[in-house]
Amino acid sequence: MEMSKPQKYTARVSDKYFLTENEKFVYLKFELVLPDRIEYKAGQYVSIKINEVGERRSYSIASTSSDNHGFHLIVEVVGEGKGSNFLKNLEIGQEIEALAPMGQFVIKETSKKMLFVATGSGIVPIWSMINDLLINKKETRQMRLHWGMRNEEDLFFVDDLNQLSQEHPNFVFDIVLSKPSEEWDLCNGHVQDCLRRDFSSGLNDWEAYVCGRPEIVIEIVNTLSELKMNPENIYHEKF
Template sequence: MSTPMQTHTIHLLAKKEVAKNVFELRFSKPESFDFTPGQFVQFLIPSEEKKTPRSYSLSSLPSDAYLEFCIKFLDGGLASEHFRTMNIGTDIECRGPLGRFVVDENNDDHYFVATGVGLAPILGMIRSLIEEKKDDHPIRLLFGVREEDDLFWIDRLETLKQKHSLFDYTVTLSQPQPTGGWQGLKGRVTEHLLQHLGKQRFYLCGNAAMVKDVRTLLIEHGVDTTDIHFEIF
């Protein structure tokens, strides 16, 4: 592992909008950079005469030749505006890796719950289980967004499903467009969480309200707090 808070200079390789105001960014990977899926880095965003840290989780694997992030651009946001205008090849400093939101080494089944760009670290964790660890335990993902325009990386989830017969995922929209023709599940993730509840280790990532509600619901249904890991975006 890299020394915590070690500073690296990386440059932008690719930038692609994958959903409404959601961008996939790939940066060069320093030779000395190693991390565990689920961890994050702090980008040092230039602002006036100082550099302001902003944290983003990695969605790539240590074996990938690049560092990948999935970022929701917010109008007026310091990092959002910087990345929005950032040109391919431009350098930026970052620190890390940081964080303890990683998959436990155990023999439990895995249940991941993500909303929005909370899918970023979770995708890396799932990829690691399937592609690197060759995990033979069931892996389930419940992914929620507001509407059709907010969906992204479904093609990646389909590819992972084809690779691993024990992986399955469910997508739900909390506010689908009336004329959008959405045929999948509707409602918040809490409305569908209990359908596949069993003896599992849970990993939650998304906004604070979702994490709180899902954690409360799991505890109410007998899940031990030590089996619930979470990261708030």
């Protein structure tokens, strides 16, 4: 598969807003200044210079390559984290330096059914992949998403996911909350528990794209192997 080589970009913030009332997840839109065009694949990321010392942090691209004049990011604000707070505090019009596109976590050319498993901000590359497949590529293969989050206050994109699944019957999603309120009557616990519940008959004709924090990715990959998914068909990105 042809991948573009990473290059240095200057990009300007063109929009920024919080996705959740608790201000934990921020959506940022960047337009390219120089060079002014980019080619990337859904699932790839950008490496952003976050200070004058030259420290960098990686952020997956939330948008799809149908827009080649810029990219969108979704950032989980992590306590006093340097990178996430740098991005959270950017103002519209400010410029950043980014290396892009980076990474190999992209959709493979196969004919298998696709299972996406994300936890927390691990949804970002998967969001780009699902939109690219359903909207740009008109994919008709069966696609499932399991997205693990902590509680209702952290959720975003639920209306968009509902709309995607209504418009594309081959796409079904489940949100799994580890600490839901008493009113939550859908999946709760860990994503691994819901995978075991939903795929008890095995996953040998599926492939998986998994993204989240490293220790959770390892647990999910082990669960998928338990469910008879061939390890060669499991692709992952660790945040």
